[in-house]
Amino acid sequence: MNKYLKFNLSGGGTTLVPIGSGAYAELATTTEVKIFSCDSVGHHYSLTTTGATFDMITAIQEACIQGAQTSWVHAVVEVNIPLGQTVASAAVTAFA
Numbered sequence: 001m002n003k004y005l006k007f008n009l010s011g012g013g014t015t016l017v018p019i020g021s022g023a024y025a026e027l028a029t030t031t032e033v034k035i036f037s038c039d040s041v042g043h044h045y046s047l048t049t050t051g052a053t054f055d056m057i058t059a060i061q062e063a064c065i066q067g068a069q070t071s072w073v074h075a076v077v078e079v080n081i082p083l084g085q086t087v088a089s090a091a092v093t094a095f096a
Helices: 054-069
Strands: 004-008 016-017 024-027 032-037 043-050 076-078 086-094
Touching: 004 054, 004 086, 016 086, 024 054, 032 054, 054 076
Parallel strands: 004 076
Antiparallel strands: 004 016, 024 032, 032 043, 043 086
């Protein structure tokens, strides 16, 4: 059963990022967080952020753990974005 991380976007709406067999989050800058899937070597998910710190990476990692520990009927796990940090958008970025 596929599991997904749910991000609430600062402009409204949500976006889902698949966890798959596992995911790794990287704090690229305060304005970009990259999420790499263990299931893909051809792309990553790029989150456009405001004020991102390592606390956001920790929140993503905690959501991945929660997703792995929950029943298959709970496919979506919301990421609790730390106070003062936002996610504006998400995109799939192919490796060049």
